[in-house]
Amino acid sequence: MNLKLWISFGAAALATSAAAQDSNDLVLDGNAFLTEIAAPSHMENVDTIYSGWRFRTSETQALQSDDFDNPGMIFVDQAIDLWAKVDGSEGKSCASCHENVEDFAGLRPTLPRVEEGELVTMENIINECRTERMGAEPWKWSKGNMTAMTALIGLQSRGMPVNVAIDGDAAPFWEKGKELYYTRVGQLDMACSSCHEDNYGTMIRADHLSQGQINGFPTYRLKNAKLNSSHGRFKGCMTNIRATPFKEGGEEFKALELYLASRGEGLVVETPSVRN
Amino acid sequence: MKRVLRAAAVAALAATSGFADGVEPKEVVFVDGAVEVSLTGVTGDSVSGRKIFANRKQGNCLACHANTDWSEQSFHGEVGPTMDGVADRWSEAELRAIVANSKMVFEGTIMPAFYIDAGYTRALEKFEGKSILSAQQVEDVVAYLTTLKEE
Numbered sequence A: 001m002n003l004k005l006w007i008s009f010g011a012a013a014l015a016t017s018a019a020a021q022d023s024n025d026l027v028l029d030g031n032a033f034l035t036e037i038a039a040p041s042h043m044e045n046v047d048t049i050y051s052g053w054r055f056r057t058s059e060t061q062a063l064q065s066d067d068f069d070n071p072g073m074i075f076v077d078q079a080i081d082l083w084a085k086v087d088g089s090e091g092k093s094c095a096s097c098h099e100n101v102e103d104f105a106g107l108r109p110t111l112p113r114v115e116e117g118e119l120v121t122m123e124n125i126i127n128e129c130r131t132e133r134m135g136a137e138p139w140k141w142s143k144g145n146m147t148a149m150t151a152l153i154g155l156q157s158r159g160m161p162v163n164v165a166i167d168g169d170a171a172p173f174w175e176k177g178k179e180l181y182y183t184r185v186g187q188l189d190m191a192c193s194s195c196h197e198d199n200y201g202t203m204i205r206a207d208h209l210s211q212g213q214i215n216g217f218p219t220y221r222l223k224n225a226k227l228n229s230s231h232g233r234f235k236g237c238m239t240n241i242r243a244t245p246f247k248e249g250g251e252e253f254k255a256l257e258l259y260l261a262s263r264g265e266g267l268v269v270e271t272p273s274v275r276n
Numbered sequence B: 001m002k003r004v005l006r007a008a009a010v011a012a013l014a015a016t017s018g019f020a021d022g023v024e025p026k027e028v029v030f031v032d033g034a035v036e037v038s039l040t041g042v043t044g045d046s047v048s049g050r051k052i053f054a055n056r057k058q059g060n061c062l063a064c065h066a067n068t069d070w071s072e073q074s075f076h077g078e079v080g081p082t083m084d085g086v087a088d089r090w091s092e093a094e095l096r097a098i099v100a101n102s103k104m105v106f107e108g109t110i111m112p113a114f115y116i117d118a119g120y121t122r123a124l125e126k127f128e129g130k131s132i133l134s135a136q137q138v139e140d141v142v143a144y145l146t147t148l149k150e151e
Helices: A003-016 A058-064 A072-083 A122-133 A144-155 A168-181 A192-196 A230-240 A251-263 B002-017 B046-054 B092-104 B135-145
Strands: A026-028 A031-033 A036-038 A048-050 A113-115 A118-120 A219-221 A226-228 A273-275
Touching: A026 A058, A058 A273, A072 A144, A072 A219, A072 A226, A113 A168, A118 A251, A122 A144, A144 A226, A168 A192, A168 A251, A226 A230, A230 A251, B046 B135, B092 B135
Parallel strands: A219 A273
Antiparallel strands: A026 A031, A036 A048, A113 A118, A219 A226
8 A cells, every 4th residue: 555655765765865885085005995896706785895994084084194194093003013012921912923914915805715624814823823833822812912913913914905716625614604794693683684784874873884805804883992803893883783693703703793794805904994 | 434434443352352451472363464453452641652662771762763653752763664645554453463573464474473472582581481572562553653744
């Protein structure tokens, strides 16, 4: 009975709402950063992928467009100090084995990846160094020292396109991540896809829904004034929809991280990005 | 006129059925995208419903639906259709169905069901077995929505 009205109304609403991603260019140190590219072929419902940067206000965008204004760089500086700091029973620092952090250029775009049958993230690699080679305590997933270090190492690959393996050994992890992405959870009964695939570009209250890309992580959020891990963000999303979050660093979030990374295939590393 | 009749009918229903907390979520009857019978038998309070509409811990409807009647608040959502004139497009029974469990009306919708208390996946413990709104809160929101007319 009301269907016709509903449809005509919906069409009018679509025509008048102009809230999609903007058309601004991200330029850093004179280098243009690609923030939009054709979606990888495995994505069935999206034609073009956009960096989360394109969904932010011009004020927030400006903070990421100059490293002197980017608050995430304060934590990168802290990580440079941590890099040289001896910790653990072996009397070593990161610098004892890795002379130049620049040597890690190219690592961030390939993570997470499968090593000896296990899906491994940058946090896993850092903690393996700490426990196996430094004799130090592992860092907690989303604590300041860990997010600072993942930002410093990620920064070495800034501007390089995301390029994770999703076939071979990685396929079962990727499939698991994809299933999680489309599974509705919580009292509000929503999946990642409900907001970030079906409704990106629209406002949910004061928040402009992005595609949920993770090429800028860890990301400095104005909301909590610190660097945030992708798993920390997943946890926040799940809590918002009143779902019991999976564990940071657990198999579910690692699989989801791989799947999300693959949805950003071709976008460039923006670490550390600035978001709301 | 019609409204008076409906109010009288609801009052009569409330007098005869005697349920205190309203219809249980699983007992709500959907017919052709509508729930004809009030969930409580108590006429909804549109003033209360207006507050529930914007309250982030209750309906939080404004997060997804723009509504000129709430113009004193900024940042209205755009995920769902605007509520302006919603009562011209849907009957009270249809609005009740959409608020109680929109999935019974729009297949696959992102809109949460506000009056179910089972069937959740991984709900936070404090929300497990609970509906987002109470039966009376649903009636209050429905009463409020029926006031949003443009014609």
